[in-house]
Structures are given as structure tokens and as C-alpha cells.
Amino acid sequence: MMDRPVCLIGNTKDSKLAVNEEALKILTRISQPVVVVSIVGLYRTGKSYLMNKLAGAKKGFNLGYNVQAETKGIWMWCVPHPTKPNHTLVLLDTEGLGDVEKGDNKNDVWIFCLAVLLSSALVYNSKGTIDQDAIDKLKFVGDIAELIKVKSQDNEDEEAEFCMHFPIFIWAVRDFHLKLNVDGKPVTEDEYLENALKLRNPEKTTRDEDFNRPRKRLRMYFSNRKCFAFDQPSANKEDLQNMDNISDNKLNPEFLEQTKRFCDYVFREAGVKKVIGAIPVTGSQLGQLAKMYTEAITTSNITCMEDVVHSLSDTENKVAVQEAAQHYENKMKENVLFPTDTLNQFLEMNKKCEDEARQIFLKRSFKDKDQKFLQEYMELVQQKKNGFCNMNEAKSREVCEALIKKHSREHEEALAKGSYTIHGGHEKFKQDLKAIEDKYHMGPGKGVQAERVLQEYLASKETIGINILKSDEALTEIEKKIEEEKAKKQAQEMEEKVRELEESKKKQKFKDEQTSMEENMKGVLEKIAEERRLMRGEIQRVIADKERERESYEKQGFQRQANMYKAQIEDCQKEKEQLQEPEWYKPITDKLKAVFSAVAPGVIAFLGETIQAKLTQ
Known part of the structure; x- marks a missing residue:
């Protein structure tokens, strides 16, 4: 993968942010799902050390022990995920917030928002304790609502939806020197964090509102929260300034154990990065998201997640169409030896290549509104299929x-010389034609046009044969009439045989197209059903998180906040119920049938009862 981090998003000369093309090329090559872990916090708080640990390395991200901040922008390191096979762990180390040399609060807000938008897990790194000063330093949370929207249409509950799309939140408290006690009782790290996020009740003054506001937002935006408290790594100042070179046995054992617990938690709980609709993100898609979010957040007043995802889906769906169609073409060229012996042989190989191409398209495409890209894909494959079918016939x-x-070379020479215009010549003519036909039938690899080409050749000799017959003095007039009728009957039988074969081929092609349409319909509906299942799971998770917050507010006496969460839970329940409607697929199948009619007129695609039952389980 990568032996060192590279800059993903850096500062430009005009104080904007831009995505680094080198990093984009790296992400483009990653087709696996990605788990994205970002770390943010004030500079000089040891963020890079934790990221190097997650990467399984002592060196990588610059630890920067000097007073001057080292990490500018957002740096990226992609490594194989240590516990999730066939997944890539993408680590994003952000520049220290509050860098006095930059003195640019807007840049800090951009960096923080990008870390939130790109991550599966967001680690906030701070020093000392979680007190009012520490929460005040997390002021960037208050700016999120000014820069990010979930949906393009106006929504009064916009901020309430953030938790469905935002990463899990991990507060890493470094150099923690207090006992984990609240009101004289021992507490866990998580209880310590939740206690720090309690509201001041009641809100009688502006000061109370200022105290509660960042806590309300943290709890609303990041419903999945975790806390880790770290001891100081070492009491030796020189060791602290050289942590990427010294061995672990020189560091505080408790700090090492805490670091291990932190890494294990991240590996276990940080999931695949997803976008609206619970769609898993690959490395190449993450690169596109980074570019789109960066451009939107530095050039617009507000970034709409839904609009960015729609733009990403258009880009990805176009690629899905081309990749799938190209795969079909390549596989047909690799595996089909033209001409095939039978049409059925061609169609069987075509089905195999189509099935592979369909899986590629369905895996990469998402949010294909009105199945526009499905139609484009099917039309392109159908065009290529027709081309291969024509080539098979031509070969x-x-x-x-x-x-x-x-x-027929000798036969043609005999005709040219008039060798058959002799006494008994018609019998010789028939024998020679029969010999040509027999040798032709014995020849291998003739393919799907074998009978038609033979029929055309024999038909071209019919008039010549009748003329030879009429001039043959070895036959009586009655015998000539009998032979002529016999020849015409044989020609008609041959023509009928070819007609039947062509009709059989049409039926085979029709059946193949219908099967293809049904497989496409089944694949699309199964994909949508799975997306709806994942979305229901995401909503259920949000409901559980909001229910926990509601109960917490109710216990603290904040009834207005508890009621607000109750209303949000009811909205989530309604959305979940809509995803569980038993006949959700009917309007989609109507759209699909319209698509199929446009691609293959005359072919009626439908879902059998067994498929419907499977999809609605």
C-alpha cells in the first residue's frame, strides 16, 4: 500500500484548500471498502503518535517535537486493515488547530469539517482534563451547522440528522493526571466524559446558555461517543522529544496499555465509511468525496452532503457503466472462439459474461435515480452483444x-466445361452435388450459418440442374417430370428446414433476452432491498442513541430537550416504517419494465412469485 503518509489536502497560496493529485491517484487504486480514522485537536498534543500506532509503525506521521507545528493541512496514510480482511484503513492526521503562525480560524473550521465529513471515526485529542476550557477549545463543533447541510431542501431538524451521517466520536485526553472520580465515586472514562457533557440546569442566564450550547451540540451531532484517558508517556523530557526512536520499554507501561486499548477499540468499532443511504465507500470514492467536499467547503457558503453524494453517484455510475460493458467485451473476446458451433453455445457464453458484467455494474453503481444508468449499461451491452452475434454469423x-x-471446385469446373450435358449427365450432376453436401457436412467448425449457406448454394444450382435434366436424353419425359418435381420438393424441404432453424434461433434469442432482463431486474431489486435493510439498521442505531439521550435529559430534568428527542425518535420510526412497506418494490419494477421495453422492445420482463417472496422477506 503506502510506506509513508502523503498530503491529502493542503493549503494553497491564496489561503484556500486543495486536494493533492498524488494522494488522489493512490486512492483511485483502492477498490476495497475503507475505514477512515481522522484525528483533530490543538497542535502540540501528540496526535501523530496515536496515528502512527494505528498504522502499526513507530515512524510515519511527523511527530514534530519543535514548537513550530509540523502537520499542515490533512495528511493521509493507507494501510491494510489489521482486523478486517479486504478492507483498507485510511488514517488522516490533521494540522494542529489554533496554530498561532497561521492565525486563521476559518482554515481551522474547514479542516475540522472535512475531518468530520470524511471519517468513520473522529478522534479529538486534548491535554489535561475535560473541563470548560477543553470544551471551549472544541468550538469548531458550533460552526458545523453553518457549513454543512444534509439535504438540499430546507429542513428545520437539519442538525438532528447529523448523527446519522457523522462519525463515531472518540475523545482522547492526553497527560491525564487526575483520578477518575465524580462526586467522590470512581467512574469509567466514558462516564467521566458524559458527566463533563451534562447541562447546567436550569438555563437562567446567558452564561448558562453559553455553557450548555456546545454540550448540546456535541451530544446531538455525535451520539456515539467514547473516551480514553492517557497517562503521560514518560517522565523523562528527552524521551518525550524522541518517542519515534526510543523503545517501548522506556515508556510508561500504563500509557502503553492505554494506547493498546485505544487502538483495539478503533479497529473494532470504527466501521466502513458510508454516505447518505448507508452506501459503503471505496478508496476511489473517498478520493472523489475529498475533492468534492474540499471544493464545496472552500468556495461555497454551505456544503450539502446530499448534493455531493449525487455528484459522486453520477461520476461513479458513469464509470460503472463503462467498466461493466468493457468487462463484458473483454470476456467475450477472451472466451468465445468464433464461430461457435451452435447459437446455444454462443448464448451460454454470453450469459456468463453478462452475469459477470452485471455484478460489476451493480457493485459500483449507487443512487441510480430512475435507473438511468442501468438503461445506459444495458443498451451498451446489448449493442456489443448484437455486434458479437453478427460477427459470429459473419465468421x-x-x-x-x-x-x-x-x-465444389471440380464440380464448378465440370459445369464450365459442359461435362454434364451428356447422356446420363443429370445423374452424374446429382451425385456430385450429393458428394459436395456430404463432404460439407463432415467439415468441422461451420457454425450457426451452416444450413443457410448450404441451402443458398443448392438453391443456386436448382435452375442449372433443371436445365441439365431437360437436356438429358437418357431419361424419358415422364422420368424428367418426376425428377423435376423431386428436385423442387427437396429444395422446398431444405428451405423449410432453414426457416424452422431461423425461427428456433429467434425464439432462443428472445428467451435469452427475457432471462437477461429478469436477471437484471432481480439484481437491481436485491441491491435496493439490501440498501433499504442497511438503512433500517442505521436508523435503528440512531433511534437507540437518541433514546439514550432522551432518558439522560429526562433524568437531569431537561424536559424540553427530552421532548425534542422524543419527537426526533418518532420521525425516525416513521422513516423506518416507510422502508419496511411490504410492496415497496412495485413502483421500482414499473420503472424497470419501462427501461427494459426501451432496451429490448417486445420482451416483457417480469418477476416471478418466488423472487418477489425472496425480496420481501
């Missing part, structure tokens, strides 16, 4: 015509 005709030419 077959080429082989068959060459075979006919080879076996």
Missing part, C-alpha cells in the same frame, strides 16, 4: 462459403 458464413468453394 460462420466465411468458414462455410470457403468450405463450399473448396469441395
Whole structure:
């Protein structure tokens, strides 16, 4: 993967932020789902040490022991996830907030918002204790609502939806020197954090409101919270200034154990980065999100997550169409030896290649409104399929015509010389044609046009044969009439045989197209059903988190806050119920049938009862 971190988002000369193309190229090559962990906090608080530990390395992110802040912008390090196979762990180390050299609060807010938008887990790093000063330093949370919107339409409960799309929040308290006690009783680190986030009741003064406001927002935006308190790594100042070089046995054992617990928690609880609709994000998609969010957040008054995801879906769906169609074309070229012996052989191989291409399209595409990109994909594959079918027939005709030419060479020479216009010449003419036909049938690899090419050749000799028959003095007039009728009957039988074969081919192609449509419909509906299942799971998680907050506020006597959460829970329940409607698929199948009719007119695609039952379980 990467042997060192690279800058993902850096500062430009005009005090804006821009995504580094080198980092984008790295992310583009990552097709695996990504777990993204960002760390933010004041500079000189040891953020980079924790990130190096998560990367499984002593060196990597610059620890920067000098007074001057080292990390500018956001730096990225991609490594294989240590506990989730086939996943990539993306670590984002942000520049220290509050850098006196920059003195740019706007830049700090941008960095913080980007860390929130890109992460599965957000680590806030601070020193000392979680007191009023520490919470005040987390002032950037208050600016999120001014820069981020979830949906494009106006929504009074916009901030209440943040928790569904924001990362888990981990507060890492460094150099913690107090006992974990509240009111004289021992507490856990998490209880210590929750106690620090309690509101002052009642809110009688402006000072009370100022005290409560950042706590309300932290609790609303980040419903999944965790706290880790770290002892000082070492009492030796020189060791603290050289932590990327000294061995662990020189560090405080309790600090090392705390660091291990922190890493284990992140590896276990930080999930795959997802966007609106519970869609898992790959490395290449993360790169696109970083670019889109950075451009939006530094050039607009507000960043709409829904709009960014729609832009990402358009980009990804276009790529999905091209990748899937190209895969189909490549596989057909690799695996099909033209001409195929039968149409069925061609269609079987085509189905295999189509199935693979469909999986590629469905895996990469998302939020395909009105199935526009599905139609584009199907039309492109259908176009390529028709091209291969035509090529299969053309190759077959080429082989068959060459075979006919080879076996009829002597016959054609005899015709040119008039060798059949003799006594008994018609019988010789028939025998030679039969010999050509027999040799032709024995020839291998003729393909799907074998009977048609033979019928065309024999039909081209019908008039010549009748003329030879009429001039043959070895036959009586009655025998000539009998032979002529016999020849016409054979020609008609051959023509009927070819017609039946062509009709059979049409039915095979029709059935193949119908099967393809049904498989496409089944695949799309299963994909949507899975997305709805994941979304229900996300909503249920949010409901549980909000219920916990409601109970907490009620115990503290904040009935107005408790009622607000109750209303939010009811809204979530309604949204979850809408996702569980038993016949949710009907309007989607209507759209799909319209798409299929446009792609393959005359083919009626439908879902059988067994598929419907499976999708609605």
C-alpha cells in the first residue's frame, strides 16, 4: 500500500484548500471498502503518535517535537486493515488547530469539517482534563451547522440528522493526571466524559446558555461517543522529544496499555465509511468525496452532503457503466472462439459474461435515480452483444462459403466445361452435388450459418440442374417430370428446414433476452432491498442513541430537550416504517419494465412469485 503518509489536502497560496493529485491517484487504486480514522485537536498534543500506532509503525506521521507545528493541512496514510480482511484503513492526521503562525480560524473550521465529513471515526485529542476550557477549545463543533447541510431542501431538524451521517466520536485526553472520580465515586472514562457533557440546569442566564450550547451540540451531532484517558508517556523530557526512536520499554507501561486499548477499540468499532443511504465507500470514492467536499467547503457558503453524494453517484455510475460493458467485451473476446458451433453455445457464453458484467455494474453503481444508468449499461451491452452475434454469423458464413468453394471446385469446373450435358449427365450432376453436401457436412467448425449457406448454394444450382435434366436424353419425359418435381420438393424441404432453424434461433434469442432482463431486474431489486435493510439498521442505531439521550435529559430534568428527542425518535420510526412497506418494490419494477421495453422492445420482463417472496422477506 503506502510506506509513508502523503498530503491529502493542503493549503494553497491564496489561503484556500486543495486536494493533492498524488494522494488522489493512490486512492483511485483502492477498490476495497475503507475505514477512515481522522484525528483533530490543538497542535502540540501528540496526535501523530496515536496515528502512527494505528498504522502499526513507530515512524510515519511527523511527530514534530519543535514548537513550530509540523502537520499542515490533512495528511493521509493507507494501510491494510489489521482486523478486517479486504478492507483498507485510511488514517488522516490533521494540522494542529489554533496554530498561532497561521492565525486563521476559518482554515481551522474547514479542516475540522472535512475531518468530520470524511471519517468513520473522529478522534479529538486534548491535554489535561475535560473541563470548560477543553470544551471551549472544541468550538469548531458550533460552526458545523453553518457549513454543512444534509439535504438540499430546507429542513428545520437539519442538525438532528447529523448523527446519522457523522462519525463515531472518540475523545482522547492526553497527560491525564487526575483520578477518575465524580462526586467522590470512581467512574469509567466514558462516564467521566458524559458527566463533563451534562447541562447546567436550569438555563437562567446567558452564561448558562453559553455553557450548555456546545454540550448540546456535541451530544446531538455525535451520539456515539467514547473516551480514553492517557497517562503521560514518560517522565523523562528527552524521551518525550524522541518517542519515534526510543523503545517501548522506556515508556510508561500504563500509557502503553492505554494506547493498546485505544487502538483495539478503533479497529473494532470504527466501521466502513458510508454516505447518505448507508452506501459503503471505496478508496476511489473517498478520493472523489475529498475533492468534492474540499471544493464545496472552500468556495461555497454551505456544503450539502446530499448534493455531493449525487455528484459522486453520477461520476461513479458513469464509470460503472463503462467498466461493466468493457468487462463484458473483454470476456467475450477472451472466451468465445468464433464461430461457435451452435447459437446455444454462443448464448451460454454470453450469459456468463453478462452475469459477470452485471455484478460489476451493480457493485459500483449507487443512487441510480430512475435507473438511468442501468438503461445506459444495458443498451451498451446489448449493442456489443448484437455486434458479437453478427460477427459470429459473419465468421460462420466465411468458414462455410470457403468450405463450399473448396469441395465444389471440380464440380464448378465440370459445369464450365459442359461435362454434364451428356447422356446420363443429370445423374452424374446429382451425385456430385450429393458428394459436395456430404463432404460439407463432415467439415468441422461451420457454425450457426451452416444450413443457410448450404441451402443458398443448392438453391443456386436448382435452375442449372433443371436445365441439365431437360437436356438429358437418357431419361424419358415422364422420368424428367418426376425428377423435376423431386428436385423442387427437396429444395422446398431444405428451405423449410432453414426457416424452422431461423425461427428456433429467434425464439432462443428472445428467451435469452427475457432471462437477461429478469436477471437484471432481480439484481437491481436485491441491491435496493439490501440498501433499504442497511438503512433500517442505521436508523435503528440512531433511534437507540437518541433514546439514550432522551432518558439522560429526562433524568437531569431537561424536559424540553427530552421532548425534542422524543419527537426526533418518532420521525425516525416513521422513516423506518416507510422502508419496511411490504410492496415497496412495485413502483421500482414499473420503472424497470419501462427501461427494459426501451432496451429490448417486445420482451416483457417480469418477476416471478418466488423472487418477489425472496425480496420481501
